[in-house]
Amino acid sequence: MHLKAAHLFFLENGIPFVSYRLPWTANIVTLSGGIFSAEGAEDDDNTFVFAPFGSGHGHVKLYYNAENVAFGTEIDIDSLTFTEAGLTGNEVPAPIVVTKDVYLNQVATLISAMKKGQAKKVVLSRVVAAKLALDDQPKVFELLCSKHPGAFVYFLSDGKQMRWMGASPETLLLKKEQHYITMSLAGTKKSVDGQPENIQWNPKELEEQAFVTDYIHDVLRNLNMEDYTISGPETVFAGHLAHLKTTFHMPAEKCDAAQLIEKLHPTPAVCGLPQKEAFDLIFATELHNRAYYTGYLGILKPQEELKLFVNLRCMQLIGNEAYIYVGGGLTEASDPEAEWDETEAKAETLLSVFPNKNATLQHDAR
Template structure:
């Protein structure tokens, strides 16, 4: 069985999230903070060692910790695993049974020190950031529509980034708390790794989840429009309905590859995510009834990158993205989340996110392009999606 964090005993102590995060940054430790959808509980973990990169995640055999994985693994962006040597559950801080003792004592000592200035880890990789202009994005969408009309692919997801200034006195922990309050239905996260950088986000999309009742869950989430006051009044165009149906079919094709027939399917239904609405279909498998011990890992390998962030078929869509998107997605549209925690394993697609630099933040957003796409409307969709993080930057503590 995977080792779970030690939550009982004399070593459990009360500290704030701010203390834990600052101690991790000061000690050059990797730290992940998260809050699951519709939960009030904030959780966090810190790794005391310095080896973060890992291979393809194996959910069932992994120790407790937090995965942070890119859109595409490369020499620059690798899969990251933050082992939970220290675990924060609400306001209780406890070490794992196998946490290295000397480093553990040093970390506890740093927790007692007076707070310094707000800080976070930034990327040390030599990156030449490029940013997609409105015209550049519209041109890429036009080319994508032409390629779809020529039957080179059915759908492709094109994204872009934007540079925004951080407000004076910006605090990642305060921003995380603001996100958690503003987006109760989202998976809210703050991840900071030495040399890799710091990312924050509020994602609406489960990639692979297995809860403490051993229920596997994934979803087809696609189609976007501005939220209306009453969800029952939502009217979906054929373009969004077809886009969401493509994601559904892709998940069903993954089940078929695994010869899995025992699943429940609910949807599509309209859900609200911040200032936007999407169409969502939920797929669940009760692993107590279905003997499939590696379903989480197997589906993770098949799903990522999903048609909701890449396209269909996957190979030509990915080739189009790399040829026409015009920048490196890095960890945007990858996936992240805790594994083998007290609440199970929950990996989410890294959407509605931003990367923190010293004085600026890079915001990311994408849109699903089909034959019926209007380039100007797709640009507006990315603008609306960026507001999720933009509103966080507007809050000055």
């Protein structure tokens, strides 16, 4: 059975699954069966983690210990075991979609707060709603894989009502041979030709990225990890968007992965700075619940394989609708109209692969 048909089989029969494709690889891995649970078993062979932006706001870190693992785009459904099937759950409420005027007022409010010294940087997000039929969702996952070779692309469902998909350009923490790798990724510009030399970064964007880089430096030093190296900042591309990236390499033997994840998340790239002040401003300003947007997800096997990514360029799927979460970092120098345009460009990363090019919905926005 082709993967697209397998996805529909899982969805129609209430079977949990995760399909993912790692950056710069061709092979799609599909985990199925089992159950998503808040009680972790991080040392199991097939553990996948799905963590929210913040705890205490209705969402918890989930661990997925699958019964089956398949590779590639052809799956032998008859050979798989499903202890849990036909799962049902409470209907998921749609996130609030705000108008442009509301968003611009939110930006202005946060800029004013930063000018008063309440924070240095705050990441404000919003939601874009669009039509995406259930039957088309597996095809969109396939298109994201082909269009974004350098992203962590995923499609997951808990077999009940939770369903998410995304193509994240940002690594939270990756174990590669004898090193751990993390990155600061911030600053966004549209790219016409994909050539780094044609991207000119302004002072606001450079400052925004430097905040994230400095934060990671501080985290590593506070954990007494002085023996690390960095490269960048450099211009990298995620679809039609350019970003600034600095990469950190840390010796694995000197790194407590669990402690590092706890200290890194959420970084100023998705929250702001100082962390607590920015976090409080976000929850006081945004009308939607971020849920798992700007959380993290990936493979969690600390002793051998750890590949965690920030949940960006993602959407929550409810019925035949997609709710795309987009955001941008604000500083005192931010221009509200430019920030709106940045979120529009980020939404287009996902909308560009939708079968209906006029899919965007106008909900009862506040």
